Amino acid sequence: MMMYPLNSPDQGIVQTVRSMLQELLGKKLADAVLVLASNPWSDVPMPTLFTDPDRMEGVDPLAPVAPVSSARQASALTRSPSGKTVVLVLRPCEIRALIELVKLNQCSLENAIIISMDCLGRMENKIFSDEAKTGPGITERFLSSPELQGKITTTCSTCNDFLPENADITLCTLGAEPGHMGFEALTDKGKALLESLGFKKGDDLPKRKQDIAALADKRSLSKKELFDATALQMSTIDGFQTFIGRCLNCYNCRTACPVCYCKECVFLTDVFAHPPELLLERATRRGAVKMPTDTSMFHLTRLSHIGHACVGCGQCSSVCPSDIQVADMFRTVSEKTQAFFNYTPGRDVTEPIPQLVVRNGKRGD
């Protein structure tokens, strides 16, 4: 472990990290930075791609909100070689999603530097927006207020993968006193970068281990409760149908999902463009058919298609206009799928995707 302490009691953590990113661009250590930043057009910070350090005043990397998964933006930036070095500031779940996309040849980390953080979770857009309006410095307030931290999404409050893997640098907030946080270099690349920015190696954060353990315990407990409840709810076909009963086939969840990467979804092809006679035949068969049809098929298909890759970001639930807890369903099912294949999405870029493994004549064996 290599800790580089941040001593910034005066200017606040957000400003410190912002300066660090600005310096990165200023010193030409990177060509661009993708990071959350507030902007005049939205009440929540959005991923923003910066090349000019002077434009970075709104940068807010730790803001407890993620209106869209930055993984998708990161993938768009690196899908083919640009020759530029890009710094990607990502949450742990976003990194995991990005790793999955790398495995599918959808992007590359060759020229990317990933900076991440201990993730204390994100709020839904509306809640964030409301809280932000109650006063300045929402991010700093969030970091120090257990009450605000209680307002994160269900997904985040039941996530125990809150430490980043596969980042070059991570910002450690757990186990630190406010104003005494630290950067940890996880790779040689990260170490070199921090050192060329003038950071000096220092002591480990004293309470870090114990804070991490405490949070992990808490999250695991609530995760188990959630998963048990969800599993019970969906334990029958009826239960499952009820769970997704309000689905309107808007495909928002699919759009928001960072690992749903198909160029053209099969649900948009002629396979599901049923002629009237087929719909009528289905209706005739059972006497009545709920419309729109194929909603179960849609969710089941997604579960089978990318269940192994679900990184548990919760975006699907956040964007559902019908308030279906898509993420709860996905995460509950995926946990089993992933355990079955002994597969952890986003863990290791060389870990093969079970569906693509042909071994001994049997797939994913």
Add this chain to the structure above:
Amino acid sequence: MATRSGLEKWFPEFFEKHKAFTVFDLLVTYISSGRITLDKNLFTMKIAYHDPCNYGRKSEEKFGHGYYEEPRWILSQFVSNWVDLYPAGANGYCCGGGGGTMLTPYKEVRSHYSRKKIEQIKRVNPELIVLPCHSCHGQIKQALAENNMDIPVKYLWEIVAEALIMD
């Protein structure tokens, strides 16, 4: 075996004047020609037959004919329940006393050898063992005794003699 090969080797003219028979040839002749009649009710117990190497495998190799069928034919004439040991015939086991080893001081090796015969006998578990060889007779009797097995051993001609019906 010794006599026959000796005659063939050194006294081939012997066969111009004389005819020679094995014990089996004689018994088969006596029985098939009716010169002797045998009591079929005397040997009803389970009898195991042992092939001596000299009459079987080695005769066959040396003289082109192994006496496998003849003793079995003789048995079939008056013994109702006889069985073979396994393996028998050309691949059968020696009693452990062949090759003059009965006359050597290596008794231990001999008993070690005969364990195979004992195993064979145990698998069949007969009430009587019949064989046509003096060495085998002695060795098998000894081996049975060493293994605390109380199974009588008789010569083939012995049971023939016992079953004779005298008119």
Add this chain to the structure above:
Amino acid sequence: MNEPTDTIKSHAPLRPSGIKPETCMACGTCSAGCPITGMEGFDPRKIVRMVLENRDQELIDSKLPWLCTMCGKCEHACPMGINIINIIRDIRGQVDRDKVPGQIHKGVELCLETGNNIGLPGEDFTFIIGDVAEEMAEEEGFEDFVPPIDKKGASLLHTLHNKLVNTQNEDLVHWWKIFHAAKEDFTMTSENWEGVNWGLFSGDDEAMKIIVGRIVDHMDTLRIEHLMYPE
């Protein structure tokens, strides 16, 4: 367990002449099948190997050839048809006669000297035969049995195993009874009655020939037409 009576399905292969021990491929069949492999260093494959390496004297000086029962089970399965028993007998034959262990050579010597392997004097023999015959004549159906000895012009010559004359007298009668019942005109001989020829085992061709020669003599002198082979 099967108790098949049809287990004798094949026969010992005829050893083609001209197969030399060199053909051995050391496959181990012989040693795997020999029940005394490993006893006192006995191992048929090793013996063949030593012959190929011209280590005959080591073999002659060892007791290995005398442990073998010469049963031929090893040969029976030898895929190369090597006459392992011939090798054993050859080695035995090259051993100095005074170094032949146990009774084998002594028996041969006695036989050459006295006409039987146990050196039983003629009068003892006549007595034993007479005694056993008397006992037999007490049985029903054999009352008129008299043991024929040196009967000229008999049809069949019956030699005897020394064991029967020596320790197992009671077993003398079996053949007598059969001959009697079959009305066989047989005879034994008072001299050189031995039917067992240990020259075969000691590898002593010279002695073996003499002993076989005695049977030929009997047949000629007594004008006997048929011989029942001893062993």
Add this chain to the structure above:
Amino acid sequence: MNIHTVIAGAGISGIRAAFDLAELGHRVVLLDKAPSSGGILSQLDHQFPDNHCGMCTLLPMIDRDKGPQFCLRKGIFHDHVTFIPSAEIVSVKGPAGQLSVVVEKQHTGIDPLKCMACGSCESVCPVSVPDGFNEGYSTRKAVFLPVPHQIPNHRIIDFSVCTRCGECVKACPVSAINLDGEARKLEFNPVNAVILATGSGQYDPAQSDLYGFGVLPNVVTSKGLERIMSSSGPSKGQLFRPSDNKPIKRMAFLQCVGSRNLMENADHCSSVCCMFAVKEAVMACEKSHDDLTVSIFYMDMRTFGRDFQRYKDQAETSHGLRFIRCRVHSVEPCENTDGMKISYVNDKGMYMEETVDLVVLSTGKKTGLTHPDFYQNEGVFALSDTFDFKDIGESLVAADVAAGKAMALGGPPHTPEQRIFDTQRLSKKAMPLLVLCQCGNNLSNDLDLDLIESHLSAMPGAPQILKLEQACGAAGFESIGTALTSSQANRVVIAACNPFLFDHKIKALARDAQLPDGFFKTLDMRSHVTGKTKNEQTQSLLSQIKSTVNSLNLTLPVYREKRTVTPSALVVGGGPAGLSAAFCLASAGIDVDLLDKESQLGGNGIHFSPGPEKNSLDKLLSSVTNHPKIRVHPATCLTRHQGLAGVFTATITTPNAVEQKIPHGAAIVATGGGQAQTLDYCASQHNGILSVFDLAKGLGDKTLNPLDFSKVVMIQCAGTREEPRNYCSRICCTKALLNAIAIKEANPSASIHIFYRDMMSYGESEKIYTRARQAGILFIPFDLHKKPQVAVNNQTIHVTGFDPVLQEDVQLAPDLLVLSTGIVPTDNQIISKIFHINTTQDGFLKEANSKWRPVDSGREGIFVCGLARAPLGFQEAMDEGISAAMRALRILGRPFLETPQVTARVRHSLCSRCQACIPECPYQARYLDEENGKIMVDSVSCQGCGACASLCPNSSIMMGQFEEKGIMDSIEFFLNEACP
């Protein structure tokens, strides 16, 4: 119809030869004495190294629409191959090219034209005999299916056990049984050639009294074990002991049963048994989840194939197989159990005894078979391995050689059928025609066809219906033809029984109607007769008809690429393999460019000493150099190779550095190999230490004199058959034996010791090994952990070894030490990159499949042979060259290559370019077109296997005729049936 060749024996070699000729456009009659095809392989489900079957890999890959593409173990179906079961050639007369061949076809009791395969006959047959298919581990009737999975699945009558009770005759609903028929004679005249591929039999271990086979129920042959483990076997694939169906915990394989035995008149090695045993041992371990101890008793593990040693090592380490070097004397029963006792001598020279549950006898080939009297007639070609056991790959090569000889006798040039399609009719909306066969009213009790008719007429896109009394007869087909002419129908569904019967006819119908074959579908009505109520059965049939009609309606005409073939070949490498390939191609009228980087052709053959091998090479050399169709490019390098099968371009650099482009349709890579070097055993420290090949050369050209050597030591596998070069070089053992014999014959007083690990004198070269021993050469086996030690002190070579028989060290001071260092490939690193073909771990060019496609590279149109592919002998290399040429001729022998009906296509809008499909295509038919950023399919190489489609995470792959929409709709229809 002109029959080009009659092939006797429909085992794997016969089938291969038949397909070879059929793919060249010739018509072939293939017959077998047995009532089924496939030979021994019909009984074997698994072949190493992958332990799968894979026989279908043998199906024609070019122009594969000439026959249905399904399991070849079910039967042989090809437009140009007529298979006649239960038939034998009885006479061959006339000159080659004009032969008259008389075939006798046995009367099998059942008329296949009438039989509906209902099985009523079998159910009433009172006879029960052991079933040969399951090696006697199950029973069958006198009327039976000889191979249960085969089609046509007509039963036959075994008249040797039939009691002629007549029950079957009474039970047959279609009067197809005749108990009194006689064998028929068929004459084929004129025929260009006859190929004999009648194969061998297995040694019958019941003739030996050693193993208890036939007496002890748990002694089985290796083939018997194969049946016991087969899922179509007596215990449905469970590994049970035959005597009591108990699981097996200890198993012993006894090698060389009936082989390597002078007493059985078998002075040969049966070549395949070692690997067969290892494979079966692995399968047995897998079946019992390694709760099994397997011991293999062997003399030499003959792992002489290129990748065999690693397979064996892998089996040893991952399943703990015990390899025990000792031949077992006999098998004995245990007391009171069904187990058996086996004794042996272990590597420490100790006598051991153990108990096993199953003894497997690795029985070798049968001896004493004789050739028919027409064997040596002109125009009759017997496979080189007619009576020998050979690995599948080698059998195929032998078949190619025989087919090559038959081909050389001429025949009509290949004129592929030109298909015309009625584009107007095809472009119209789908109009299906449904043919309903009433099967001569035989189905009226089981299926209500009227009901089906009325239901269908209400269906959207309803088919036109043609009801026929019997669809399968000539009249039936004529009616279908007429219906097609008189209507606008452009899709046809035939509902009848035995759909495979229609395959051939459908092609004729499709041709006449100018529709693609794929627009015709058959379905088996009889499969719906399941013993349920008539109504249920009718509903079930109806669903299938509806779904079939529907999916056919959705099937669209496939775009067919027509690729004009460049009718010339490129052969790289002018050694024995390359030369024979070039000559074979040129003899078939193909222009050949033959490249060699050396200025002199001949490869390793240039070192041959005078003898038959040299003569045969010299003859080949002069034929090649004088052939007008062959352009030799000496001292020339290949620098680039581009294109697809049929349209390749090579770039070569001539000696004077001029670049030249050579277009060609197929390429044969035969770049050869050479002897390996080793540093082991003081290899370069004394001039009395030579390699086996150098000694052979020296003895041949008389630069070495046998009289100079009084003490010779040879060490086999020097630096080879262990990592990193863990493969057998196949020829060193025989070479060493011949060297040793040559020295011993010239100098009888020389002592020769050969240290070996496993003597690889496979096949007939076993005789050389026997001869060497008889000459007085001493052989000492060694293990890797007890290698002989060599030291050179004061100009003297010292060899210390260990003799496991004597359990003693052996000290030798030879004046000649010969090392068998093995063979390595020469230029494969570069060559494999140029051709984009794979190499093995050891750098040999890797064939597509070592069993079924031994000389195909992974890429269609590129073939590999000779030492570049694997270590092998001179004759074997030449045979491989011919085999490669025959494979190339499939492409070069036709004017164009056409996309078959079922191939994969990429829907680029769905494809995410993840490229996962590229390495998974077993035919290397997929590639990334970097210019356009698209994944492409070479439609000629693609075999329509669907591996890509099932792998693609985006469902972007469409398989012709298996479109997702159609399949989803079929599911809908069946759901309709299942959840009404």
